[in-house]
Amino acid sequence: MASTDPDLQERYNAGPRKASKPSGDQEVVRPVPIPVVVAGVAIPLIVLIVALMMVRTVGDDAAQEAASEPYAAVPLPAPGAETEECAALIDALPPALGDANQVALTEPAPPGVAAYRMPDAEPIVVRCGLDAPPTFVVGVGLQEVNGVQWFNEPDPNPAVTASTWVAVDRPEFVAVTLPEGSGTGPIQDLSDTLTATLDETEPNPAPAG
Template identity: 40%
Template sequence: MDRPRVLIAAGLAVLLLAGVIIASLVFGSREQTAEPPPPTRTGPVALVPVPAPAAGSADCGTLLKNLPASLQSGSTVLAKAQLAEPAPPASAAWTDQRSDPVVLRCGLDKPAEYTATANTRAIDGVQWLPIDGEQSSTWYLVDRTVYVAVTVPATAGTGPLQDLSALIGKTLPRKS
């Protein structure tokens, strides 16, 4: 009688081992892995040139001289970044080195989308024309003496625009 018990015990051990192997194959492949953090961006921010006929104006000079060293984006602080050469005139960027930068360009032409019926939005008393893109929005300043564009990644929230609107309200005169 000992022999049947040994065979049963051996059979159960083999079944248990097979079950563990099968379970590890099935459930091990469903293991959840955390997404790796986005890569850290290094070096200066490269910007493509765009026509900016008033980039050399006194108003753009005043604005650029008063730009903050950082912008608030939710709980993240975006630091003013060095621009890659050749840098477009009257431009600036802020980044946290992980996401796309917030980019400001001063002295642009009037945006074609800015018509008599365009929907503008006021932020801290400054009028902006928002143009939504897939992964960012570009906000055109439309009530001051120069046109300014601020491109904000979708992940940045409204903090950068609020910071810049407060500065622009104090720095640039309204159109007469």
């Protein structure tokens, strides 16, 4: 006699059951091949290196262009700029002073002037035939570099970091303005050129006071 118990019938009509997969049929996870892993790491790294090299190349080109840019010299009172001595000095200047290379002057260029640029494009300016420095008076200290007596002319603006040195023992006053960090090479090379080009004279400072 068939059972009519509704609870029993419900228990047996709960629907199909999902059969469990035998342990022998479990899905196998295969490792990623080593070449694929290497390629995944190397390719982005190569792309990054190439991009950095391109950026560096562009930066180097811009720096070289700036370091060779002509210099716009500001005219200053220089009564001796067109003398034979100044013309001889400007013609004898070397293509480099220390780490600075000579660059052209923008026109109109004042006479008796030459310009150089450091690798970071900071200018070095040589001027011949200037008036005597107003602070070059009896008792001031001088510094000798390769046979040339130099006077350090202070800038009235304390914010200016460049220094100006004036050769005071030649027939014409010769000034060179050096940017901070240019080292001693530029003034040494310029001193050698002055010694070879212009005769030495006795410094003649103005009376003090």
